[in-house]
Amino acid sequence: MKPVMITIDGLRVEAEAGAPVLEAAKKAGIKIPTLCYLKEINEIGACRVCLVEVQGARALQASCVTPVSEGMVVRTNTPAIRQARKLNLELIMSNHLRECLTCHRSTNCELQQLASDLGIVELRFAGEMPPYDPDLSSPSLVRDPRKCILCRRCVSVCEKVQQVGAIAPQERGFNTVIAPAFLDPLGSVACVNCGQCALVCPTAAIHEKDQVAEVWAALADPRKHVVVQTAPATRVSIGEMFGLEPGSVATGKMVAALRRLGFDKVFDTDFTADLTIMEEGSELLRRLEEGGQLPLITSCSPGWIKFIEHFYPDMLGHLSSCKSPQQMFGALAKTYYAQKAGLDPEDIFVVSIMPCTAKKFEAGREEMNGSGHTDVDVVLTTRELGRMLKEAGVDFNALAEEEYDAPFGITTGAGVIFGATGGVMEAALRTAYELVTGNSLVSLDFQEVRGLDGVKEASVNLNGTTLNVAVAHGLGNARELLERVKSGRQYHFIEIMCCPGGCIGGGGQPIPTNREIREKRSAGIYRADASMPLRKSHENPAVQALYKEFLGEPLGHKSHQLLHTGYTPRDRH
Amino acid sequence: MSNGCACQSQVTREHMDEVDRLIAPCRGQSGNLIQVLHKAQNIVGYLPREVQLKVAEGLDVPLARVYGVVSFYSLFTTVPRGRHKISVCAGTACYVRGSSQLLDRLSEDLQVRPGGTSQDGEFSLDVVRCVGACGLGPVVTVDDDVYARVHTEKLSDILALYTKE
Known part of the structure; x- marks a missing residue:
């Protein structure tokens, strides 16, 4: 569409036809306050905080739902506008539980910020x-x-x-x-x-349900051996809790910070991500060879799992039986690691740092006790870890980088990229290609499955067999992809992540999380991958040792017992 | 919770079948939500959980949206209504002419709060905001009949017209 010229506060501004006045003003460097507005997702003019004056209009207009038109004259800063915005905000605040001092979102609350920005220093109502x-x-x-x-x-x-x-x-x-x-x-x-x-x-x-207190209690309990695992996506977002740029790779600082909190061992979920590739890759190859149900669909994302259980229970047979990396970790911590370290699994307390709120539910699923114990004891989101570190007075930015503990701290770039949409697929392709063809990949980067497009498709040639793969992130996109499968589109392997952008955009990540921030975190994930000496799961020496010393082989008896699971059809409502 | 279990349902099989027939031509058409709910209420008399569930499934609308519409419009009810519907006007004119006393008396006599239904299922009691007959206030309507300039003493005579007719 042709751009239009409008005037905002006396400035001549070129704007995209049909764009909301709010966005046109933003481009011109004029910030109009908003509260209910969420670009392209929630544009409903409910809060009336973004009011502006449009010449010729009968009343003040909500700029988030007023499209620009040629010659429009807009004013954003007059006494009437300021008064109306303030009044609307005061009314919104009038029935809001104003316990800011003890609120989870204190200092990171849009309402609090807006009250401050609009200069509300007195509660009239x-x-x-x-x-x-x-x-x-x-x-x-x-x-x-x-x-x-x-x-x-x-x-x-x-x-x-x-x-x-x-x-x-x-x-x-x-x-x-x-x-x-x-x-x-x-x-x-x-x-x-x-x-x-x-x-x-x-x-x-x-x-999120705050479980910080449970972790403090475990750390203070001298009988407990408290180990922690960190999900791939947390390393590129935890820094945001301490003012770092989104996407800053803070792996080493996070490890150091967790040690300061008193964890006995600091491990990495990337390790069990590598292990997932071995198990899920073997499952895929077996299904291809034996004519099993295809496409195989990934099972790392607990929000996605519950979604398919509720909305597509007839397709549960497509899911990989692999537990998520978080749960594999828990099961191994209380068996393999307990044995190796000479600990009673009863005394081991497993904490996960996850970008995810659904992981809390997953850890509580009753089948998640393959070790004979609750595999994962407490799941904290990235936000909760940030709060814990602040409470403990850890000066995150001043910390020197430290390394994870062995053996579950030995990982590859393939494990890291689980944190971004397309990452599990790419990690699987790196391994499947090399194991099936016996050749080394010239380039490890499968660009077709990267990026924030809703549904991505690619075909890979494995020794003359074409493998059709697809990737979706965000459950709306997952639905679209599942409908394609239902309508007969032939895929062999599908990756689905519940949250837009994958885990880097997870529901437990720092606030705000928006498209721009998702892109930055995603870039951080691929930078972290590129900097790893090992980038293929099957080359992880600790994973190889785990099979040799303990598990035997992928899909073997022990794997089945500890690393695989089943699913529950659920009601749609 | 919302598993659609009908074990405590008071909705008859015939009514549920009729709701099914009502939904059939609108399958997947979320835009028909309000009309379908309206007709379903006419069939069943109210909109219990299992009827809302059926509508949600049939029109492919989230149940939360269906209940959102049902709980928004005063037209819809999730509890069975009485055989007769009494409405007391609480518009300005009726109010100043004493409609609140009428409401109190009805509540007391029928042992029912506004919005509820009497124990015997005969009457439900509602408050309305102006029926457009301000000159005749206070106004009470029973079903489609309008009663003008009602006194508390006249109420029992009016109700008698509807009991065990």
Whole structure:
């Protein structure tokens, strides 16, 4: 479309036809405050904080839903506008539980920030509070309607991006509440625990279930041997909690920081990511040889697993039986590692640092006890780790880099890229290609499966056999890909990640997380991969030793017992 | 929770079959949500969980959205309504002419709060905001009948017209 010329605050500005005034102003360096707006996801003009004056219009307009048109004259900073914005915000604040000092989102709250930006220093209206209590039923997420400003960002993400639709506005007027149908508890409905709602919530109305206290207790218990594993995607985001640029690779600092907290061993989930490639790769080759169910679909992402259990239970046979790397780690920590270190598994306490809220649910699944114990004891999100480090007074940026502990700290670049969409596929292709053809890859980078396109497809030639693969991230895209499979498109192997961008965009990652930040974290993941001396899972010496000393072979009896699992069909609602 | 279990359902098989027939031509058409709910309520009399579930499945709309619509519009009810519907006008004119006393008396006599249904299932009681007959206030309607300038003493005579007719 042809660009249009408009005038904003006396400046002549070229804008994309049809773009909201808000975006045109942003391009011109004019910041209009917003609260409910989420670009391309939630553009509904609900909060009325982004009001502007449009010449000729009867009243002030919400700039997030007012498209530009040729010759439009807009003013963004007049006494009337400032007064109206302020009044609207004061009204939003009037029934908001204003316990900022003790709030999860204190200092990282859009409402708090806006109140400060708009100069609200006095509460003129202290109204009634919403008549709802917090919902603590989910193992992953806490909903607190008393802090909800009804912006509907969470609803839009859940319904449009993830296409789950677990929550919606219920009731009417003052009683309006964002909740599941019948105001049922979140833990009892078809919520996949992805936490994308928590990621976009401007306040603390939806946040991760905080389990920091459980980890402090374990660390303080002299009988416990507390080990920690860090997911691939956490190393490129934890720095954001301490002011580093998104995508900064902070692996060594994170290891050092975890040691400061008192963990007995600091291990890497990348190790079991490498192991996943060995198991899942073998599973793929076996299905190809023996005519098993194809396409094989990855099973690392617990939000995706719960999604397919609820919405496509008839396709569960496509899932790899591999546990996720987190759960493989837990099972091995309490068997192989316990043996090696001469520890009673009963005394080992496994903590995971994950970019993910669904991992909390996954760790609690009753089948996740292959070791004879609960494989993973507590899952913390990247955000919770950041808070723990602050509480402990760890000066993250000043830390010297340290190395992970052996054996589960010995990893490859293939394990690292699990953190970005397409990474599991690329890691699998690196190994499958070399194992099947016996040749070394000239280039390890499979560009076709990288990047933030919703659904990616590629074909790879393995000794004359063409392997058709596909990658989807975000559950809306997963749905599209599953429909393609249903309609008969031939794939051999599919990677699906629940969250947009893969784990780097996970629901447990630092806030804000948006497209630009996802791209930066993703770039960090591939930089980390490129800097690793080993970049193929099958070349990981610690994984090779694990098979030799303990597991035997991929898909062997012990693997089956410790590293593989089954799935549960669930109701859609 | 929301497993669609109908073991405690008071909805008859015939009604559920009729709802199925209602949904069939609209399968997957989320835009028909309000009309389908309206017709389903006309069939069943109210919109219990299992009916909402059926509509959600049939139209391919998240259940949370269905309940959102049901709980938003006062037209919809999730509890069985009485055989007769009493509405007391609480518009400005009726209010100043004493409609709140009428509401109190009805609540007391029928032992029911506004929005609820009497124990015997005969009457449900609602408050409405202006029926457009301000000159006749206070106004009470029972089903499609309008009663003007109602006094508390007249209420029992009015109700008598509808009991065990």
